[in-house]
Amino acid sequence: MTLTAQRPATGEARPYRFPAVVRRSVAGGNIVAAHVPGHQLAVATLLLDAGALREPAGREGLAGVVAKALEEGTAARDSTAYALALEGLGTELSMAVDWDSFRVGVQVPVERLPLAVELLAEAVRTPRLDPADVTRVRDDEVTSLRMYWANPGPRADAALRADLFGVDQRAGRPMDGDPDSVQAVTVEDVVDFHRGWLTRAGTLLVVGDLERLDLDVLGATAFADTRAEPADAGPPLAVPTRAERRIILVDRPGSVQSTLRLGHPAPHRAHPDYVPMSLASTVLGGAFTSRLNHLIREVRGYTYGIRSDFGLSRRFGRFVVSSNVQTAVTAPALVDAVAEIARTQSAGVTEPELEVARSWRAGQLSVELQTPRAVAGALATLVVYGLPDDYHARLRGELLAASVDDVSAAAAAHLHPEGLTLVVEGDAAVIRDELAATGLGDVVTATF
Amino acid sequence: MPPNGYPWPIETTRLDNGLRVTVSQDRSAPVVAVNLWYDVGSRHEPHGCTGFAHLFEHLMFEGSVHVAKSEHMQLIQGAGGSLNATTNPDRTNYFETVPAEHLALALWLEADRMGGLVPALSQETLDNQREVVKNERRQRYENVPYGDAWLRLLPMLYPPGHPYHHATIGSMEDLNAADLATFKNFHETYYAPNNAVLTVVGDADPAEVFGLAEKFFGGLAPRPDIPAAPEGRQVVIAGGPARDRVAADVPAPRVYLAHRTYPFGTAEYDALTVLAVVLGSGRGSRLYQRLADGARLAQPDNIGAYGVDLAHGPAPLIVTATARPGVTAEQLEAGLVEVVDELASGGVTEAELDRARALLTTSWWRQLATFEGRADTLGRYAVQFGDPARAAERLPGWLSVTAERASGLAAELLRPIDRATLTYVPEAMA
Incomplete structure (x- = not known):
């Protein structure tokens, strides 16, 4: 076996161009x-x-x-x-x-x-x-x-x-x-x-x-034969975050996995904190190497995958963590996930993690925008959220310039571990008592 | 004149250790797609070892001699890249797309796990990824309605001992029994440079790629005696049509009709691909027109026909529909059978072929629109047909299928006696 021990150096960067x-x-x-x-x-x-x-x-x-x-x-x-x-x-x-x-x-x-x-x-x-x-x-x-x-x-x-x-x-x-x-x-x-x-x-x-x-x-x-009548989008909605965490149990009898959806309200897409906020989510759960996937998949083996993101639209947004975990580990997976959200909110991100997150997000712009269909999707983003034509070109720079302080501040401001709604869809008869015993919040049963 | 299905340049070389390298340069985006096809899939798994090729694929991300656990992902994502891997009955592929300046990193990482995985394998890693894969099985196959259809269809189509008899995800029992030594042996047996093809597409100079390939992979020893998978071209079926009826927690009756066809890559399979579009792709297809729109037996969102592109045996054609409310499984099956039988007896029309050709043309170019799509395609043709340039033949192959050939193939393949029928009925209706 002859392998090269030394990881190769990075070559000369090619310029990234979003088409005019x-x-x-x-x-x-x-x-x-x-x-x-x-x-x-x-x-x-x-x-x-x-x-x-x-x-x-x-x-x-x-x-x-x-x-x-x-x-x-x-x-x-x-x-x-x-x-x-x-x-x-x-x-x-x-x-x-x-x-x-x-x-x-x-x-x-x-x-x-x-x-x-x-x-x-x-x-x-x-x-x-x-x-x-x-x-x-x-x-x-x-x-x-x-x-x-x-x-x-x-x-x-x-x-x-x-x-x-x-x-x-x-x-x-x-x-x-x-x-x-x-x-x-x-x-x-x-x-x-x-x-x-x-x-x-x-x-x-x-x-x-x-x-x-x-x-x-x-x-x-x-x-042809249409009306040039613009529509008013309306202002961002004011959505309060819940004062106390709660667990909502959705019964799925016999389910071999529990589906987790943990979330709270978030700002709208054109919010000025978009870049640091989304980088915080990338560190927490937006990439394979993120905190949530590392702990809950790669260390614990509880799931095939877990991710978080800010789902943002023109007038409102939400932060959500999504996963399917084996029924028997529902409670520990939930405890782990909430702890990682809380840790990210309180202690922020580290430079090594952020370095991966910002390079990944910036690199993904060139990786993902290869096809006409992908570029059309990027143009739609400009139109729907009223963003400037040089948005994608500048986004790369903004991602690469985001500091640990910027991103940690966004995590502190826009993650709300104490106000999370923890929805668990699974076999209620098996998991209800364990969920209650976690102490993460009152357990209520969904009515549908 | 038929179109060239691969109008980009292709350059190839072969290292002394047998690793084949393909480069297709395209500087239109500042990224490179790197793809490795290993000629090993679940068809190589012996009895009692189902799911091992796929579980092994997971282990390839867990570190190698110079790469720590999780570091592979971290380095690629930290370089701005995307990555993944897939296993199917035929082969296992590993791929990443990175900004062009990280080409060497991607090749180095692939070489390190091709040549240096075994020393890094640990019981802890195996136990962890075994649990991950079992959760993948639960998520994809066990916890969703109709999720096990593929697991049920394969043994109906292929007898015990046939390389396609079992599904790639494997059984829970076999996964639980997997031991570390087996995986070390698996790597030593199949993950050799002469059992792989490396393809690079995008913003990269062929000479540079060949040089890097030599530098990182050139020192890896070939393996002279890689065992072949069991022969799969001949399928001996005893008895008549196979049937399976499943009462399960599903929202509506669903029927699958499946037939063995020809291996992917043959002229017959090209004709089969066209037939599948005529039968089941789009609102203009026979199934949609007859059963969703016409007789209104089937749900319009859940009807279709497709071939599964397997190359080492007669690939399956799957025809499926789901019942509208008030329609029974029997009524739906009768409707499906009628449409399929008509195709077998009456053949296809020129107008239907024109529609299929147009849809297949778009589908081909969509597959090749990204560098990663091109890299995967070239890797397939290098591994399965010995020459990446043969990728150019597929689109003209489809377009040259005549009504006579498609009709003849339908008559030959779609006989009721060769049919596997899988029906799901809601428990309450069973």
């Missing part, structure tokens, strides 16, 4: 584009201000039903003809609804993008919304959610969200709704949501070889 952001106003809408040559595929995404926060109370999941209904035929053709035309170009519609946006995208060989955008616009702007189709899509969506809710996780997520934000608030209900809220969606709700939000121009994100694409043509297609 191209902005264009066309036909009442905005185009935000990036020139990424050398790829066979190009991406176009229509970004509309029609996220889950726009849904009326009791109709959570409505936007998802609207998204599915768009593919059930258009003014020009029925659903089968539409599917065959679109898939004949080599793409399907990628639909995504989050708290702040409604996105419909296509990804095709560059020369097919104009045709794909025509079909995208046809579905978004002129869907048939035939009442029988909408009702069927709604029922299918209910079934789909029932399937999803049979997995471990969704009920724990819902219990955490309700406890943090209040079950009477939109932010306190599941982003995609639940089977009951979707069952309540009517044809009229779908038509109204479409008319109210999907007929506004919005923003078209285009990424690919722009020398082979005519942005004006794409914009004219995407924004």
Whole structure:
């Protein structure tokens, strides 16, 4: 065996470049584009201000039903003809609804993008919304959610969200709704949501070889017959942190693992502390080498993985630790996790840990932004959170410049171990007494 | 003229110890993807040792002669990189993508665990990662509805003794029985330079990569007598169609129909790949049109057909659908069987082929859009077909499938007598 003992030195750093952001106003809408040559595929995404926060109370999941209904035929053709035309170009519609946006995208060989955008616009702007189709899509969506809710996780997520934000608030209900809220969606709700939000121009994100694409043509297609009516996002929500920690038990009889969701409210995405806050979370639980994964997976062997992150949207955020642990070690895993959060909050981070975290996050910018699809996602971040065009270029510098003091201060300010809601979804009969004995907080049983 | 499926440069070399090295330079992003394919997977596991190749993969992250426990991850992440590894029946791969200036670090780390893992293996590490893997098994296979479908389908498709008979995750009993000596032996047997392919894609000069490969890997001794996995090309099946009906805690009836096809990489498997798209990819597919949209037996979000790209035996084709409320497992199965039988008897149309070609073209370029996707693809073709440049053949292979060939293959493969049928029914309905 002949191995080189000496770890090699780092070579000369290559400059990191985020592609130049191209902005264009066309036909009442905005185009935000990036020139990424050398790829066979190009991406176009229509970004509309029609996220889950726009849904009326009791109709959570409505936007998802609207998204599915768009593919059930258009003014020009029925659903089968539409599917065959679109898939004949080599793409399907990628639909995504989050708290702040409604996105419909296509990804095709560059020369097919104009045709794909025509079909995208046809579905978004002129869907048939035939009442029988909408009702069927709604029922299918209910079934789909029932399937999803049979997995471990969704009920724990819902219990955490309700406890943090209040079950009477939109932010306190599941982003995609639940089977009951979707069952309540009517044809009229779908038509109204479409008319109210999907007929506004919005923003078209285009990424690919722009020398082979005519942005004006794409914009004219995407924004034809729309209203240039901007929507007011509203201010960040004021969400208090709980004064005392509590445990919420969600029963899953016979479960061989317990699903953990430990969280508290956090600032919104455009908060000035975003960089140090997210670095604190990286040290705590954002990377494989982070404190939580090291202790609970690599030392204890309690889990396949555990992570933390700040899930941040335009008007609110939350800090959450997620894992699945073997049933028999639920209580010790919970105690360990809370202790690591508390230690990070009180004692901050160390330079060796932060060095890994900042290099990792900075390096990930170049590693992750290789494809047109990834760059389109980065452009969406700019648009949704109102960030400047040089945001990604500057983000690298800001990550690398963050000091131990900055990040420790953010951990102290934005982690709240005493105000955590500890949701445990597992076999209640087996774990309830052990959870109570941890002394981490009162144990309450979720009502769903 | 058919398109070239790999329009980037490829350079290769072979070290004296047998390590094959492939470089595909692309300076469009300042990163490099490093990928090692080892020609060992769960197909090599003898009876009683299921899950060992995958558990071993975990141990490869736990330190080697010059790298402490957890340090591998720390160094790659501290360099700004992403990393992971996967094990399947055919092979084990290890990969990282790092900013280009850390290329040497990535190669050094890979060499250290290829040549220097055994002295660092400890009982403590094995016990820890055994628990991690058992939790992976619980999380992915045991604690989710239908999670064990793959574990049930494999033994229905492949008889005892066939290398694909058991699933890569292994059994809890075998994992519990794993001892340290077995893993030391496993490394010494399979983790040799002449059983691996190193691929580097991205912002790197081929000559530099070849030099670094020689420097870090060149001193590792080859192993002359690496044992082959059991032969898997011939599958002898006794009796007729296989059936399994499972009453479980699932939210709706679900049916899987599975067939053995041809090994990945053959012209027949190209035709099978096209058939699977015709049958089960997208809203324009037969299954969606007939069962989700038409007869409304199946849930639109849970219907599809796909081949599993295994190269050392007849790869499986899996067809699956989940019942809409009020539809029984029997009704759903009858619907699925009708669509599959029609494909076997009536073949495919030119229009269906055109749709499949367009979707497969996008899918191919999406797979190659990232450096890591390219590195993994080149590694596969080097290991399984002896030449990374053969990656270029796949897309034209798909596009050249004719209706006649696809129809003939459907008739040959999709016979009811060769079918494995797995049905889940909710306990309350059982």
